Amino acid sequence: MTTGTGSLREAQKALTRSRIIDAARVVFEQQGYAGASIGLITTEAAINRATFYLHFPDKAAVFREVVALDRMHTDEYWRELNTALMSGTRDAMARWILRLTHWARDNASLMPSKHEAMASDPEFAKEFQPRYDRLSDEIAEFLRTVPADDRADMKIRVQMLVVMLDQMFFHALVQGVWAGGEDQLLRVATDICCKALDIE
């Protein structure tokens, strides 16, 4: 009996929870991090404001959840970077960077909130930033092909380049402010990466 009821309630609870997360994403995308209020989120989710507090302690918590979904994708793309780096060809790099633009386009709408949250709350900065550390894990396989002495440098090098690409796409796609067409951006970005990594 308890199990039955329990699992039903659990399902209801999970449903409400995901409604909140989905609504929160929409609101964060439209209003930014500071601009999003719990009232807006619960209105969007069509639930009562008090219900929110049954599932999350505050705005930051639900934001973490929203972002978590993105990060799974991030990991995936980084794993693909490992493959590209292993192949060691300019072509593979170019293809990966192109793929990155697709990812960026998909996630563009949430980025401003993410940047805003990171900038305003040091807690977030610490929490979201370490992903660049995790990058090392994802490309561990590639790093092992690098001479041990160069390995530390190479880790930093790749991190910097990824940061650069992230920023480039943020500026170019999200904010739309960048001179030059997309083809040119891709070409130059690829060239910088290849040169920096001694590819070809």
Place this chain on the structure above:
Amino acid sequence: MTTGTGSLREAQKALTRSRIIDAARVVFEQQGYAGASIGLITTEAAINRATFYLHFPDKAAVFREVVALDRMHTDEYWRELNTALMSGTRDAMARWILRLTHWARDNASLMPSKHEAMASDPEFAKEFQPRYDRLSDEIAEFLRTVPADDRADMKIRVQMLVVMLDQMFFHALVQGVWAGGEDQLLRVATDICCKALDIE
């Protein structure tokens, strides 16, 4: 109406104005953009809240003023980049990047607010971002030394690298989250830039 009276009053007004700007800077540094309230600013400036509105229409306006001071320095550093690029030596680049760290350290405290403001207010993003366009002007001299066909690409290339360095310093110095020591960061950054620009 007389010059004497006028300039005295002008001086008084300017004094109050700069008190506000200074106080605002302190508050923005400590509390971030959204966290800074006009009450905090006027308390810090030890003036009446209403006096603020005599000098600025809102928080955004005083923030623009605060940031404007930084941007003057930015232009200066970009002019120095032109010199470094013209010399075309790895050493010059290394020195310039080192200098950039000093600048970053000086301005580090305001950066979170800046990023936050840019992320939250599209108006700010438009206003502060275009600086990368102005970068082209500052390095115009260098660009003229590049074959005409490569010029457009080179402009983008330099922009990307500067964005990368900005981000690197933001992460490393301001938020303090980056594996590896500062020496290593500088070394790798310099190497990426030189390789990307075919220096040496």
Place this chain on the structure above:
Amino acid sequence: MTTGTGSLREAQKALTRSRIIDAARVVFEQQGYAGASIGLITTEAAINRATFYLHFPDKAAVFREVVALDRMHTDEYWRELNTALMSGTRDAMARWILRLTHWARDNASLMPSKHEAMASDPEFAKEFQPRYDRLSDEIAEFLRTVPADDRADMKIRVQMLVVMLDQMFFHALVQGVWAGGEDQLLRVATDICCKALDIE
């Protein structure tokens, strides 16, 4: 969701709402329309300032509500006017006007605010004024006894007289500024009305 809970909550809400309305009436009477602040109203109602906004969007809305109660009485008295007109005797008119003084005395305290609101806000003027149009509806029965050709004039005629009486009571009772005693006022007013309506 259950009827019991729903109606209990509804009752609580209605209670708070009526507390606000009652308090607002007191404040409007004492302070006038412009002089009444939401703070005063909520203090008088002994509720939190924010609670006010849960029930009304602004001062104008609660004022409308306060006035609405009066207007129900107004309609009632106008219906009685119809009866008096139908009877067509000076005595009936006199009695009705006397009754009007009672009504005026009851509602006198709120009138200044009403006049003030109407004078300051064209929205209110439009909203409260059209009642004179509704007057025609209330005395429709009487109007049908009037020759068709005179009907339009008679409508205006009655409206004017009612406006006159309203004003007279406003000046005499509310503001207390009028030479002569109340008996005299009633006698003269009745006489003017009867003569203007060819009664007797």
Place this chain on the structure above:
Amino acid sequence: MTTGTGSLREAQKALTRSRIIDAARVVFEQQGYAGASIGLITTEAAINRATFYLHFPDKAAVFREVVALDRMHTDEYWRELNTALMSGTRDAMARWILRLTHWARDNASLMPSKHEAMASDPEFAKEFQPRYDRLSDEIAEFLRTVPADDRADMKIRVQMLVVMLDQMFFHALVQGVWAGGEDQLLRVATDICCKALDIE
């Protein structure tokens, strides 16, 4: 010397004073009594806010001044009423009422503020209302033609009718809310007055 300078200064002072009064009238007409702020008045007068306090202690004082000008005209029209009443013809009454519409149209714009001020400030009500007492003075000549026993009633009677006409024009001309055309209004108003005064 003192006289010369004095009269020059006096002239300047009078000029500024009348600038304030003129500006105040414009602002009261546009913004209403409560809506008019000293800032708006001084902006309209193109003088400094502090200068206002050199000439008037507060908003009420300048409003009194503004209204005083109107009242002179009022007295004039009331004197003409005396003439019309003396002639004792329907035609004379009709002409006077028509003339009243012209006056009403001229002064319509300030009326809302006047009503608002009277409604909100009992001081104003007392100050502006007594004019109906002065009405008795203006029509004193006519009153002497009335049998001594009816004189008191007649005074009230005329006052009521004037109040009615004032209100009618206020509603019809200023607020524009009144069914029927102007001709009809004039005709009915004239008829009521004549009947009430036993003219014809």
Place this chain on the structure above:
DNA sequence: TATGAATGAGTATTCATTCAT
């Protein structure tokens, strides 16, 4: 579990008024 109602704390903004010049 979910909700409607209520709250307390905080924030921007406006205005009348005063003072040194």
Place this chain on the structure above:
DNA sequence: AATGAATGAATACTCATTCAT
């Protein structure tokens, strides 16, 4: 006499959060 700058006080409004149901 006139002004620019500054002030203190008041007000509307919003939001995150809690509690009884």
